[in-house]
Amino acid sequence: MKKYQTLLFDADGTLLDFDKTEYHALKLTFEKHHIQFTQEIFEIYEKINKKLWKDFENGIIDKKTVVYTRFVELFKKLNTDDDGILFEDEYQAALGEGHFLLDGVHEVLAKLSKDYELYIVTNGVIQTQYSRLKGTDIQKYFKDIFVSEEIGYQKPKREYFDFCFQKIDNFDKDKALIIGDSLSSDIQGGINVGIDTCWINPKHDKKPQDMDITYIIDSVKDLLEIL
Secondary structure: OOOOOEEEEOOEOOOEOHHHHHHHHHHHHHHHOOOOOOHHHHHHHHHHHHHHHHHHHOOOOOHHHHHOOHHHHHHHHOOOOOOHHHHHHHHHHHHHOOOOEOOOHHHHHHHHOOOOEEEEEEOOOHHHHHHHHHHHOOHHHOOEEEEHHHHOOOOOOHHHHHHHHHHOOOOOHHHEEEEEOOHHHHHHHHHHHOOEEEEEOOOOOOOOOOOOOOEEEOOHHHHHHHO
């Protein structure tokens, strides 16, 4: 008898290849602005972006501040007068065209959707996430998609998950599993609300001693071995 009824999937880094999408979109947008996109620029951007998203997850800033601050800060670092807000809008459009899935995702979702109720739980930007999910043709496997920007709360906040759980028919915490690559949003979020967690850890990062994680796997394909 299967242990779970509801599987909650993160999107980026779990199903969607965000690294590939991000780099592709950045390269296109920088080229549009006639700026050579170098590894050095990418590393500066990554540092700024990761800090802003961490602040967002911790409830320090909102989503709008994240997306409309990162390129403004980047261009200050680069001593260029490019419009960071305009650049963000163009970058989001390019991101929305990044229809890249991680290896094996279609196969895994096709199999799991026969036996489980699947949902997406993501902190992504509404327009971008829906565009990417539609482009990859995986929406058909999910009963619903929960985007933090629509809800008003984000992972790992309890309020985000409370909203999701209320929208899921006959939801049972004891029969739910969240699957994601982020310790701070997916795994901590699952722990915060008392559901089982599955950490996708392709780089074999060290498990934090203070986190009780139910499963640790290399990729979404490994779900077929544990479920």
